Amino acid sequence: MIDRLRMFTLTAGSILMLASSALGAAQSYLHADEPIGSVRDVYSGTLYPDIQTNTFRNIDRLFPTRIVAAGKTASPLPAAAEPLENFSFQSRGKSYDLYDFLSLNRVSGILVLKDGEVAFEKYLLGNSERTRWMSMSVVKSVTATLVGAAIADGHIESLEDPLTRYLPDFRGSAYDGVTVRDLLLMASGVAWNETYTDPASDRRAMLEAQIAQKPGGILELMASLDRAAQPGTRWNYSTGETQVVGALVAAATGKPVADYLSEKVWQPYGMEADATWWLDSPNGLEIGGSGLSATLRDYARFGQFMLGGGKVKGKAVLPPGWVEEATRDHPLEGKAEPYGYMWWPLDRGSYAAIGIFGQFIFVDPQRQVVVAMWSSQPKPVGKDTVDEYEFFNALSATLK
Numbered sequence: 001m002i003d004r005l006r007m008f009t010l011t012a013g014s015i016l017m018l019a020s021s022a023l024g025a026a027q028s029y030l031h032a033d034e035p036i037g038s039v040r041d042v043y044s045g046t047l048y049p050d051i052q053t054n055t056f057r058n059i060d061r062l063f064p065t066r067i068v069a070a071g072k073t074a075s076p077l078p079a080a081a082e083p084l085e086n087f088s089f090q091s092r093g094k095s096y097d098l099y100d101f102l103s104l105n106r107v108s109g110i111l112v113l114k115d116g117e118v119a120f121e122k123y124l125l126g127n128s129e130r131t132r133w134m135s136m137s138v139v140k141s142v143t144a145t146l147v148g149a150a151i152a153d154g155h156i157e158s159l160e161d162p163l164t165r166y167l168p169d170f171r172g173s174a175y176d177g178v179t180v181r182d183l184l185l186m187a188s189g190v191a192w193n194e195t196y197t198d199p200a201s202d203r204r205a206m207l208e209a210q211i212a213q214k215p216g217g218i219l220e221l222m223a224s225l226d227r228a229a230q231p232g233t234r235w236n237y238s239t240g241e242t243q244v245v246g247a248l249v250a251a252a253t254g255k256p257v258a259d260y261l262s263e264k265v266w267q268p269y270g271m272e273a274d275a276t277w278w279l280d281s282p283n284g285l286e287i288g289g290s291g292l293s294a295t296l297r298d299y300a301r302f303g304q305f306m307l308g309g310g311k312v313k314g315k316a317v318l319p320p321g322w323v324e325e326a327t328r329d330h331p332l333e334g335k336a337e338p339y340g341y342m343w344w345p346l347d348r349g350s351y352a353a354i355g356i357f358g359q360f361i362f363v364d365p366q367r368q369v370v371v372a373m374w375s376s377q378p379k380p381v382g383k384d385t386v387d388e389y390e391f392f393n394a395l396s397a398t399l400k
Helices: 002-009 012-021 039-044 049-056 098-104 138-152 180-184 202-212 217-223 239-253 257-266 296-307 322-326 388-398
Strands: 065-068 088-091 094-097 107-114 117-123 275-278 292-294 330-332 335-337 351-355 359-364 369-375
Touching: 039 049, 039 202, 065 257, 065 292, 088 388, 094 098, 098 107, 107 296, 138 180, 138 239, 138 257, 138 292, 138 296, 138 322, 138 351, 138 359, 180 239, 202 217, 202 239, 217 239, 239 257, 257 275, 257 296, 296 359, 296 369, 359 388, 369 388
Parallel strands: none
Antiparallel strands: 065 275, 088 094, 107 117, 107 369, 275 292, 330 335, 351 359, 359 369
8 A cells, every 4th residue: 555655656746746845936935934943843832932933834844745736716705795893702701802812812814704705804923815824633624525525536435445445554453444434533443642742642653753754654653553442433533543544545546635635626616826735755645634734715715615515616526415424423332422524513513624723614504604714822732712612603693
């Protein structure tokens, strides 16, 4: 499996890799000369605010990347007739308004769509509409959505297929017997410790494997893990699981994951700018759980794509009912876990893609609202001052 992935990434992928290295210079990227920190300091939460912000908008300088190519024509984002005004809401027993939230949660960019129109767009901390910003775990939801596209295209036959049908190198590992559905639900039963700030955690072991830039090194780490539960019985959040999902997409489609995203969504839906995506090694496999860097408007467009049922110009990219299934709770051993196919179900049928440090794509189908938001919070988790979900619900209710 790893050899097959290398074969196609060293052909078309090698060309894209060369293009990626020159992306900032070719487009005169406005942040290209800023000083940045190290990736270890990012995950440890040990960067000063200015360097942290610089780093978050220059993550393509931390690892080799591949371009997610945009098309020639961007889909319009017209201004709403009634823009969002300041509003007040309650969070954790205290009263806040829009200005409080943006300041206290170190929001660096926010774009609100109501009925597909821009009700609010604000860039902070030196960002602009041309800035590319890291997704962190927001991209997990993107990677998982590509599994739906691969099913619709016939590259993957069924969610009930064993993973080893597409990635035979996992035979004999803890992933043997895991289905595609188990993987998307993070219910493989494979042991994993996600603690970002613990240097001894599996998540940090994955980061070190990424830093080593050994082709297939992260997949080798995943294949070495033990089993903690039977597949399909226990939910355990795992960034490593999403790396396996990316490998699944690449193996099933025979294409780099970035290319497939460009083909299925980025170009046909009309994203306005190229994105970049971290690789596990030069010309290698995309990091399925982090490392996509894109403009705020294009993150919002991806949310609008989901809100529209995963269609491009009326043509379905995803199987019938995929968005609803991907964004609802799924019971495991009789317990409904608050997780879908790498999307987070919320109240009233709303859902979100969520990344550490405060990155979000929030979708409210009932009120036809999409919010794309960047933040630069000081630690990976636990440092949001105002609850984002309460903010999103209040914002969505304000846009009647």
